Amino acid sequence: MSIKYEVGDIVNCEVLGVSDHEVSVDLNAGKIGIIAFEDLSEEEGYDPHKHLRNGKHLTAQITSLDDGRGNIRLSVNAARHTNAWDQLKDAHSANETLTVHVREQVKGGVVAYLKGLRAFIPASQLAASYVDNLADFVGRDLEVKIDSIEPAKRRLVLSARAVEQEKKRLEQQAKLDALEVGSIVEGTVARLKDFGAFVNIADGLDGLVHISQISLKRVEKVEDALRVGQKVRVKITGMKDGKVSLSMKAVELLERPSKEAAARKAQDEQVARYADRESTGTSLADLLGGIKLD
Numbered sequence: 001m002s003i004k005y006e007v008g009d010i011v012n013c014e015v016l017g018v019s020d021h022e023v024s025v026d027l028n029a030g031k032i033g034i035i036a037f038e039d040l041s042e043e044e045g046y047d048p049h050k051h052l053r054n055g056k057h058l059t060a061q062i063t064s065l066d067d068g069r070g071n072i073r074l075s076v077n078a079a080r081h082t083n084a085w086d087q088l089k090d091a092h093s094a095n096e097t098l099t100v101h102v103r104e105q106v107k108g109g110v111v112a113y114l115k116g117l118r119a120f121i122p123a124s125q126l127a128a129s130y131v132d133n134l135a136d137f138v139g140r141d142l143e144v145k146i147d148s149i150e151p152a153k154r155r156l157v158l159s160a161r162a163v164e165q166e167k168k169r170l171e172q173q174a175k176l177d178a179l180e181v182g183s184i185v186e187g188t189v190a191r192l193k194d195f196g197a198f199v200n201i202a203d204g205l206d207g208l209v210h211i212s213q214i215s216l217k218r219v220e221k222v223e224d225a226l227r228v229g230q231k232v233r234v235k236i237t238g239m240k241d242g243k244v245s246l247s248m249k250a251v252e253l254l255e256r257p258s259k260e261a262a263a264r265k266a267q268d269e270q271v272a273r274y275a276d277r278e279s280t281g282t283s284l285a286d287l288l289g290g291i292k293l294d
Contacts, residue, residue, distance in 0.1 A: 005031070005072065007062050010079045015056045018048050025058060025074065032071050035060060039075035042116060059083075084115035085151040092146040097163055101141050105134045112142070117156055125159035128168070172242060175205045179244065181236050184251055189230045192222050199234055199246055207244030209234060216252050 005011070005027070013025035013033055023040065025033045035058070037048055060074035061082055067073045091098060100112035100119065109122040123131050125147060131137075144158040145166075179185075179201075187199040187207070196210040209232075211222055219225045226232070235254070238245035 003027075003031075005062055005065065007065060008082075009062045010082060011060060011062065011074070013058050013060055013074065015052050015054055015058065017054060018052050023048060023052060024071075025060070027072065033060070033062075033074045034067060034071045035074045035076060039063075039077050042077055080116060084117050085149075087115060088117070088146060088149055088156065089151070092149050095145060097143050097145055097166075098158075099141055100144055100158065102137050102139060105138050110134055110137050112144075112158065114156065114158070117154075119156040119158050121158045121160065125157075125161045128161050128164040172205065175202045176239060176242065176244070178202070179236055179239065181239060184233060184235050184254075186231060186233055187246070189226050189228050189232060192226060192228060194222065197222055197226050199232060201234065201236075201244070201246070205244070207234070207236070207246040209246045209248055213237075213247040213249045216249055216256075 011027060013027050016024045016026050016032070021037055023035045023037070025035060027033050039060075040046065040048055040052075058076055059079050060076045061079035062072055063075050063078060064073035098114060100114050100121075102110045102112045102121070104111045106120075109120055110126065112119050112121060121142070121144065123134060126134075126137055126142075142160045143163045144160050145162040147157040147159040147162065149156055185201050187201040189197050190200045190206055191198040194211075196208050197214070198206040199209055200206050211219055214222065214225050232248055233251045234246040234248055235250040236244060237247045237250060
């Protein structure tokens with residue numbers, strides 16, 4: 001049964017022989033294919049006479065159905081690239097983190113290679129912070145995500161910034177997961193705004209105390225009630241979309257009964273001490289009043 005091949009097909013073939021500038025292969029269908037040396041490998045110094053032998057199996061992509069001599073033309077490099085693009089499209093869809101080695105600096109960014117494919121990393125995507133010197137990244141290994149991929153245009157854009165942002169987001173989420181709505185924690189006032197104060201309740205995690213939640217008393221200006229660096233006790237009243245809502249008023253409400261009870265107790269003790277002094281004084285007066293002096 002004759003197999004019908006199309007340009008672009010990726011096939012398995014077997015080496016029949018190696019000449020001075022090309023390799024002949026058997027396509028297992030009575031068809032002979034030819035692979036030029038330059039289409040065998042992109043590795044510098046690659047020598048087909050050393051690496052290939054008759055009977056060795058190769059995976060190649062058909063680039064032409066007739067080279068003018070009735071032979072099918074193939075390319076191992078093309079097959080490798082096609083497979084690489086397919087793998088990278090899957091990695092992009094899965095939002096995978098990959099590692100690349102930065103080879104060189106170019107205008108506007110740097111160049112790296114991923115699965116043998118040239119990729120561009122814009123300066124704006126090298127780090128979460130501003131990059132001043134692109135040369136500092138040449139020769140470094142970077143963790144990246146695929147920002148965009150267009151196989152037809154052989155365009156591959158990577159981002160190291162996306163990896164940094166994802167790590168920060170996961171760290172932030174871990175801190176949020178450790179918090180519990182309704183719990184009371186101690187924090188430090190980090191920033192004052194007209195609408196309230198941001199309080200640091202964990203390393204790198206701030207929550208907002210709205211101006212209406214600062215005190216049971218009316219607060220006209222945030223700066224009149226709080227100062228940056230001040231230690232405060234706050235109740236976690238809500239968490240949504242990575243934002244934490246806090247309340248000092250809620251803590252005040254919870255603590256007020258105990259404070260009032262303590263104040264009443266102190267007052268009762270003071271009254272008791274006063275009563276004891278009055279009682280003791282009256283008894284002495286009565287005793288002294290009953291004594292007759294000659």
